[in-house]
Amino acid sequence: MECGVLRRHARVIPFDQSIARNRGLDTARGSHVLFLDADDLLHPDALANLAPALEGRPGTVAVMGCAWFTDDPAYPHTTRELVHDGFYPDIIESNLAPPNCWLAPLDVVREAGGFAESMRWFEDWDLWWRVGLHASGLVCVPFIGARYRQHAASQLATTKADDRARGHAELMSRMVAAFLERPALLAMHGERLYWSGWTALVRAREAGVPWNELAPLTLGLRQIARRGPATVTGSRSALLLRWLGPKAGLALQRIR
Numbered sequence: 001m002e003c004g005v006l007r008r009h010a011r012v013i014p015f016d017q018s019i020a021r022n023r024g025l026d027t028a029r030g031s032h033v034l035f036l037d038a039d040d041l042l043h044p045d046a047l048a049n050l051a052p053a054l055e056g057r058p059g060t061v062a063v064m065g066c067a068w069f070t071d072d073p074a075y076p077h078t079t080r081e082l083v084h085d086g087f088y089p090d091i092i093e094s095n096l097a098p099p100n101c102w103l104a105p106l107d108v109v110r111e112a113g114g115f116a117e118s119m120r121w122f123e124d125w126d127l128w129w130r131v132g133l134h135a136s137g138l139v140c141v142p143f144i145g146a147r148y149r150q151h152a153a154s155q156l157a158t159t160k161a162d163d164r165a166r167g168h169a170e171l172m173s174r175m176v177a178a179f180l181e182r183p184a185l186l187a188m189h190g191e192r193l194y195w196s197g198w199t200a201l202v203r204a205r206e207a208g209v210p211w212n213e214l215a216p217l218t219l220g221l222r223q224i225a226r227r228g229p230a231t232v233t234g235s236r237s238a239l240l241l242r243w244l245g246p247k248a249g250l251a252l253q254r255i256r
Contacts, residue, residue, distance in 0.1 A: 018115035018123045025106070025114050033106050035099040035124075039149045041073055042100060046145030050103040059136030061087075061104040063097050065144040073147045082140045087132025088185070089192040092175065095125035098148040108134050116174075121159060121167025129175055133182075165200070165207035169217050172200040176220030180227070190228035197221050198237060205250065218246040 021035060032054070036042060046064065053062045063084075067076035082097060084090050112130040115123050132138070159167075176197050179186045186193070201217055211218075222245075225238035232238050 018117045018119065022114045022117065025110060028106055031106060032103050033109060034103045037099065040098070040100045041147035041149075043143075043145040043147070046143070047103070049141055049143040049145055053139045053141050054103065054105075057137065057139070059105055059108055059134075060139055061102060061108065061131060061135045061137070062139045062141050063101050063103075064141040064146060066098055066101050066146040066148050067144050068148050068150050070150060073149075076147070079144050081142055081144065084138060084140055086138050087129065087135065089189045091125075091129045091132055092189060092192050092196050095122070095128065098146060099124045100148065101146040102128065104131060104135070119167070119170065121163060122171045126171050126174060130178070133178065133185075162207040162209055165204040166209050166213065168200045169204040169209060169214055172197040173214075173217035173220055176217065176224065180220060180223055186224070186227070187229060190224055191231045194221065194224045194228055194232045194238070197224070201246070202250065211247065214246075221246070 017037075024035075025033065032051070034042075034047070034050075050062045050064055054060055063082055065079065065081035067073070068078040069076040082101075084096060087096075090096060108131060109127070111134045112127065115127050119126055176193060179190065179193055197217060198221060201214060201221065204214055204217075205211075218241075222241055224232060225241045226233065228238070
């Protein structure tokens, strides 16, 4: 196995980081890739722990635990190992790990389309749920090998609430569209997807995101309300969404 660490050496504006990462994917020559941003770190034994977990498992992705720090990586404020049976359904609700936790087959990441260069927020979460559609499986490695820096000037800390909600809604609209093209996946995880998408819609409206920007998500949710599992189609939320549309449905859903 030839593991390539794709490092983004300098901070660029958030909109350009996906372009930089995709350029790295285009030029990568190893069999597997791991993304490492300029202010994040890897434990010296990170690859030595990740790579063996993928031996004899073509198409499988490995993910390890992470330590979050502010200034000194020797004193993290949070550490977490990951325990997941696969990408789904957990990645529907949240990103599983920062970029430097993942070791993935290069051809799988390329097949998933790499990073969506149109996305300004949650672009790494958007990548990994799509990788999950193409990967053979996910292996969680019980090793805290990633060091992820959080500080007051980081992208997440400086993103406004409405932009964060806007990005979440866009991500969910993309995920909903992909599930609607995969009936088996929709049948298995449609309930989790619907309520995660509904949550994104509610939060976006509370943050003041205009309805016209939410049209792709509302259209997708209405389709799940018609085609999804019975636990969704028979719910009060889905009935209101089908009969009255998103604006009235959301307003009435708040009336208990």
